[in-house]
Amino acid sequence: xxxxxxxxxxxxxxxxxxxxxxxxxxxxxxxxxxxxxxxxxxxxxxxxxxxxxxxxxxxxxxxxxxxxxxxxxxxxxxxxxxxxxxxxxxxxxxxxxxxxxxxxxxxxxxxxxxxxxxxxxxxxxxxxxxxxxxxxxxxxxxxxxxxxxxxxxxxxxxxxxxxxxxxxxxxxxxxxxxxxxxxxxxxxxxxxxxxxxxxxxxxxxxxxxxxxxxxxxxxxxxxxxxxxxxxxxxxxxxxxxxxxxxxxx
Amino acid sequence: xxxxxxxxxxxxxxxxxxxxxxxxxxxxxxxxxxxxxxxxxxxxxxxxxxxxxxxxxxxxxxxxxxxxxxxxxxxxxxxxxxxxxxxxxxxxxxxxxxxxxxxxxxxxxxxxxxxxxxxxxxxxxxxxxxxxxxxxxxxxxxxxxxxxxxxxxxxxxxxxxxxxxxxxxxxxxxxxxxxxxxxxxxxxxxxxxxxxxxxxxxxxxxxxxx
Amino acid sequence: xxxxxxxxxxxxxxxxxxxxxxxxxxxxxxxxxxxxxxxxxxxxxxxxxxxxxxxxxxxxxxxxxxxxxxxxxxxxxxxxxxxxxxxxxxxxxxxxxxxxxxxxxxxxxxxxxxxxxxxxxxxxxxxxxxxxxxxxxxxxxxxxxxxxxxxxxxxxxxxxxxxxxxxxxxxxxxxxxxxxxxxxxxxxxxxxxxxxxxxxxxxxxxxxxxxxxxxxxxxxxxxxxxxxxxxxxxxxxxxxxxxxxxxxxxxxxxxxxxxxx
Numbered sequence: 001x002x003x004x005x006x007x008x009x010x011x012x013x014x015x016x017x018x019x020x021x022x023x024x025x026x027x028x029x030x031x032x033x034x035x036x037x038x039x040x041x042x043x044x045x046x047x048x049x050x051x052x053x054x055x056x057x058x059x060x061x062x063x064x065x066x067x068x069x070x071x072x073x074x075x076x077x078x079x080x081x082x083x084x085x086x087x088x089x090x091x092x093x094x095x096x097x098x099x100x101x102x103x104x105x106x107x108x109x110x111x112x113x114x115x116x117x118x119x120x121x122x123x124x125x126x127x128x129x130x131x132x133x134x135x136x137x138x139x140x141x142x143x144x145x146x147x148x149x150x151x152x153x154x155x156x157x158x159x160x161x162x163x164x165x166x167x168x169x170x171x172x173x174x175x176x177x178x179x180x181x182x183x184x185x186x187x188x189x190x191x192x193x194x195x196x197x198x199x200x201x202x203x204x205x206x207x208x209x210x211x212x213x214x215x216x217x218x219x220x221x222x223x224x225x226x227x228x229x230x231x232x233x234x235x236x237x238x239x240x241x242x243x244x245x246x247x248x249x
Numbered sequence: 250x251x252x253x254x255x256x257x258x259x260x261x262x263x264x265x266x267x268x269x270x271x272x273x274x275x276x277x278x279x280x281x282x283x284x285x286x287x288x289x290x291x292x293x294x295x296x297x298x299x300x301x302x303x304x305x306x307x308x309x310x311x312x313x314x315x316x317x318x319x320x321x322x323x324x325x326x327x328x329x330x331x332x333x334x335x336x337x338x339x340x341x342x343x344x345x346x347x348x349x350x351x352x353x354x355x356x357x358x359x360x361x362x363x364x365x366x367x368x369x370x371x372x373x374x375x376x377x378x379x380x381x382x383x384x385x386x387x388x389x390x391x392x393x394x395x396x397x398x399x400x401x402x403x404x405x406x407x408x409x410x411x412x413x414x415x416x417x418x419x420x421x422x423x424x425x426x427x428x429x430x431x432x433x434x435x436x437x438x439x440x441x442x443x444x445x446x447x448x449x450x451x452x453x454x455x456x457x458x459x
Numbered sequence: 460x461x462x463x464x465x466x467x468x469x470x471x472x473x474x475x476x477x478x479x480x481x482x483x484x485x486x487x488x489x490x491x492x493x494x495x496x497x498x499x500x501x502x503x504x505x506x507x508x509x510x511x512x513x514x515x516x517x518x519x520x521x522x523x524x525x526x527x528x529x530x531x532x533x534x535x536x537x538x539x540x541x542x543x544x545x546x547x548x549x550x551x552x553x554x555x556x557x558x559x560x561x562x563x564x565x566x567x568x569x570x571x572x573x574x575x576x577x578x579x580x581x582x583x584x585x586x587x588x589x590x591x592x593x594x595x596x597x598x599x600x601x602x603x604x605x606x607x608x609x610x611x612x613x614x615x616x617x618x619x620x621x622x623x624x625x626x627x628x629x630x631x632x633x634x635x636x637x638x639x640x641x642x643x644x645x646x647x648x649x650x651x652x653x654x655x656x657x658x659x660x661x662x663x664x665x666x667x668x669x670x671x672x673x674x675x676x677x678x679x680x681x682x683x684x685x686x687x688x689x690x691x692x693x694x695x696x697x698x699x700x701x702x703x704x705x706x707x708x709x710x711x712x713x714x715x716x717x718x719x720x
Contacts, residue, residue: 035544037511037546038544050497050498053544057326060328077543077551081515082538083498083517084501084517086631088628089519092593094551114280118357119355119356119357120356121326126543128544128595128597130517133500149255149256149281152298153297154297155257156271192257194258194259194278195273235255238253238432
């Protein structure tokens, strides 16, 4: 895919291919609790990404050998639908990429969920990418964070995630698929907004130490917007019911 | 002033002793989505789980009745255990029971006492966070439903609710409505109207095939 | 032993009285809600909400080799995923027998009714279009057969037809619609507590003794599948076939309504 021979110019006159500035996020919309059977769930539309996250548990961890007598274990499964990309039909289920993303996502939430309250139990997080356009792991973590909060599972903080990349010499936030294919670097990061702890950090490509520093600053700034959208999604259902009865009271 | 707080929100710049919070770096943070009342110093979760307290009533289902112990399903991340030698009630698998929490041990098992078998009826699962609203202050809400529908209802703090007799369909609808509108003011009046003392029968109309 | 045993007694009690959840008739569907084109990256897509059952169907098309026994036709491949996020009892892992049956029953209904005009999917000697139909169960509350069939047919009915130019597949821009040859839908019945009902919800389905899926178009029955351990009499099957022809009129109208033209 990433063919350097016909590489497009990613930034022209300070604007990206989709018209965004380097520091501008795509449109993000989150809906809480679309999956009725789950303890908590969320649907995120992040640019052209469409991702569902659902949480089940705490429930008895099965098979039994996965149980931890001192705390709940967290299980995470990230997968992509075979019809999710604009290219050819994909294979359903897990590949090596999905296994790795599932693992790093699980580790994000191991740092925020108060697992010691539920010994012997498991908390399962499912992330299903229905349509993909770059940055699905970050969008998936942001979405799962809302699903967990909606389930009432206690957490120290509510993480968000976004990636920063480099096109030519410019750092750009939140790359879409084309940018991702032709960029010189990609660094997805998840952060706790209150504690500023970094729960996930991956990077490939080439960045100077100074660019890493600046990239993390851009991510934190973008996080203010993302956190706001997460919070509004969680509060909206409560405010909506209130609206419904305002007239009749 | 009441306000909705979310996991990680700082609710006080000093350590407070409050359920559903943690203290980090001297500050108190919420761990759940909840309604925080600063004046009253209370944080009530809007979603989620049940944290058993001694003395609470539960409704459960007998999963495994054994000679010395009975294992009870509570629809919660904990198992209930009744030590039979302290109890004169005999149970078989599948019985619905109500009982009282004695204690929660470190392995996530709840010791239950004073079991009573509930015969017939059905069990509804509601969100445990909505149980206090279903009961109402001094049980006013639940009494309103039992008076209006003549149904027998037993509410477990674990979120299982047993309903039998009377107009149990109407009672079920009312319980589900309370779950969905628990935080909206004027709920007591709306439920009163719904189960009404007017004696309006609320029966879904039986329909013929075809 | 769990809550379901108690629910069973309750459902049996109500059905013998002729009452279903929300006052629904024995031979009625729950509310049907179809959203077309939710996944623009796919060639076609439809999400159905049938009561609380939620299924997303995505259609993808790639260029491949025709089947050896049908060298001048395109091919159809249907897969079903009972996603672990859809129900607490669904596991991750290889497709269960339940998922395989779902995919095959939906596939047969579509194939037998010639919903896709496969002759028009031939490209050149040794090349034809492969149509992938993926059934994605997002929330389970009974009757996956009818919800998946309806969503799949609606998705196909609104799919675009990619172009193959100079060894490249063009999936965007001004494209024709996928050639459709027919419309068919399915109705699934189950016997619960001795009563035959259409469109079981999750708790009814838990206690169903026998199930029957009937796919038909305007004139013909196109596919049938009996499921579970119980049985129907020939007389009962006749009645269900008749009922399906009646019910399918509504369903076809819903699908036709999804397309502007």
